[in-house]
Amino acid sequence: MERPLDALSKAKGKNITVALKNNSVVKGKLDAFDIHINLVLSDAEETNGEKLKHNQLFIRGDMVVHLSTTD
Secondary structure (H helix, E strand, O other): OOOHHHHHHHHOOOEEEEEEOOOOEEEEEEEEEOOOOOEEEEEEEEEOOOEEEEEEEEEOHHHEEEEEEOO
């Protein structure tokens, strides 16, 4: 069985969708992560009633509910 960080390693450089505790959804390319599931996304789009675009976005790991690849 694969470990969670192995799955994140496979997703690096791919587009992912991240659901956050504040009910926002963020889509973007996974550039980096760490053992705390802190994420760095590029070309990110955040949706929480309105759409916000970010060239680069840092997401603190304790805000992540779930994530999935979209490629």
